[in-house]
Amino acid sequence: MRERGRTRRLMGLGARTGGALLRTRLGGQADWRALGEALFEGLSELKGPAMKLAQIMSQWDDLLPADLAEELARLQRQAEPMPWESIRHTLDDHYGDIDRVFREVETRPFASASMGQVHRAVTHEGETLVLKVQYPGLAEVLEGDLAQVRRLMRLGRWFKVPQARLDSLFEELAASLRGELDYCAEAEALARYRQRYADWPGVVIPEPLPAYSGERVLAMRHVPGTPLRDLETADDATRQRIAATLADWLTEELFTHGELHADPHAGNFAADDQARLVVYDLGAVIPVPDERLKAMMHLLDATLQGDAMAMDSALLELGGRQGQGAPLSLYREAAEAVSALFAPGEQDLGDVRVHRRLRELSPKVWAAMDRLQPPADTLLLSRTLNGHYWNLVRLGARLDMQARTAPLLEWATR
Template sequence: MRERGRTRRLFGLGARTGGAMLKNRMGGSADWDALGEALFDGLSELRGPAMKLAQIVAQWDDVLPPELADRLARLQRQAEPMPWPRIREVLVAEYGDLEARFRHVEEAPFASASMGQVHRAVTRDGETLVLKVQYPGLAGALESDLRQVKRMMRLGSWLNVSPSRLDALFEELAAGLRDELDYRAEAQTLARYRVRYRHEPRLRIPEPIKALCGERVLAMRYLAGTPLDEATAADDGLRQQVAATLADWLTEELFTYGELHADPHAGNFAVDAESRLIIYDFGAVIAVPKARLVTMMALLEATLAGDPMAMDDALLALGGRQGQGAPLALYREAAEAIAPLFAPGEQDFADVRIHRRLRELSPRVWAAMDRLQPPADTLLLSRALNGHYWNMVRLGARLDMHRRCEPLLAWARAAPEAALRTPPA
């Protein structure tokens, strides 16, 4: 009965969203404020994968109407917490007698997210930990929600994406969400990243407490910090320091280790009292093969050269652009919009002219989707990179992207022989 009610509510929210988008596409005026409030209220209550999907979409605030993006963004910081008695049930199932393990567990969550919430706790030895607790019944809700989302995606044929491509996109998204339920795997990822970056003084990664980690609870040592979305109001020097750390870390992740942190919403990051970047959540980390990086850099080089034919070749190599007739004019305009970020010298990520130009291009991108056909196995990668980009925007980052990218472009040009070797620093 509970699953049927959840399905009905999710279907109602999906129908309302689809109706608003269709009305907007047909030249009408959709009430994005009202839709945003309805989605926030409904998804906060439903939690789980439905809410996670909305958080992902909220990161694409260059595509969504601003009123809708602002309200969906609240899901990242104002999600309705699950009542303590339900959370306590999970902790008791995991640990048995809580009093034997902990002096105290805070009933009010330290943070609430889509798939779980975080509570501070003090061990019998007096050490402060955080317990990431998975919502009860989430495994069943995940599969139910995914079935409903898949139906809605099929109803969204107006996106001009082929059914097989849409199904492949869905399956990649579903696999990523299922991976986030594996808290033991996340504990192992935390441990791996701590070893990997143990000599990087600008980063802090929580230490998992192996004896207290289980299937539905992840225990970590508490690291205090200012959430990244609050740090965006800090002084310019701190913001530039954090932005440079974030950019360096992402580059090293991708081009040295072939991985990417794929859940970039601001709640997963903080800044400590010594201006170090804290990375809290490692539930979503994806592998990025070197061959894909080479092709992505070929696309970037073609874009910076303003070469639409080379851009089309790179998109085909990535597995996209399956339709007939390359949208060469769209490629040229996209190149003109993106190129300023990679011009020699320091570039301002907060330059609204760039975002305005990209927003103006969005309707044309959707209209050309029957020819562009996004690569099915790059959904998580592209949305992760997009989310990290918007964190840079919110920090007001000023970075010399030309200097950063030149050695990576040179490495890609030397492929395929060098494709499996570490690029220059």
């Protein structure tokens, strides 16, 4: 009964979303605020893959209607926690009796997300840990939820997104969600990253504790910090230091190690009392081959040169266009908007003029969707980079992007 009720609720939310998209497609007006509120309330309670998909959608600030994006963004910071009784049941299943293992476990989580939530705990020896607890029954409902998400994603065909692209996006999402349920793999990633960045004074990776961990509980040593989403009101020096560290770390990940942290949810990052970047969650790490990076840098190079034909060729190399490609005027307008962020010297990544121009281009991008497509094998990478970019924007980052990208562009041409 619970699974059937869950399916009905997901289908209802999908129908409401489809109705709003259809009205827009036919030239009408949709109440995006009301839709966003309904999605927040429903998905916050249901958790799981559909909530994860909405969190991903909310990171595309420039493409979604502003009211819808604002409501969906609440899922990244205000999601309702699972009742303690359900979480306690999972912990007791794992530990036998948590009172024998811990002197105290906070019943209210300090973080809750789509697939699990995090509780502080204190051992009888006085050590403070954090316990990442998977939502009960999530593995059992995952495939059913994914089936509903797949049906919802068919709405993309109304915007001329080919079925092959939709299938690729779905498989990418499904693989990511299934991977997030593997807490053993995440513990291994934490250990690998701790070793990799042991000599980086500005980056902190929590230590996994295998003795307390298992299939549905991941224990880590507690590293206090202020979540990235709460740093918008911090002093400028702290925000700039964290932003520079985040940018340095992402560059190191991509161009030295060929990997990328693929869940840029702002709650996965924090600043400690020494203004160091804390990376809490490594449940999603993806490989990034050199040839894919070089193709993306070729596109950036063509964009910065304002060369529309070269941009079209770079998109073809990436697999991001079909037919005759997008209108050259659209390439030129996009290049003019983006290049402002790569002018000499420090640039404000939060420059509203740039984002306004990109938002104004959105209707033209959608209109060209029959010729201009997200590359099928870079959907997760593109979405992830976009999410990390918006984390930098929210920090108010001022970075010299020209100086940062010059050696990377040179590397891509070797």
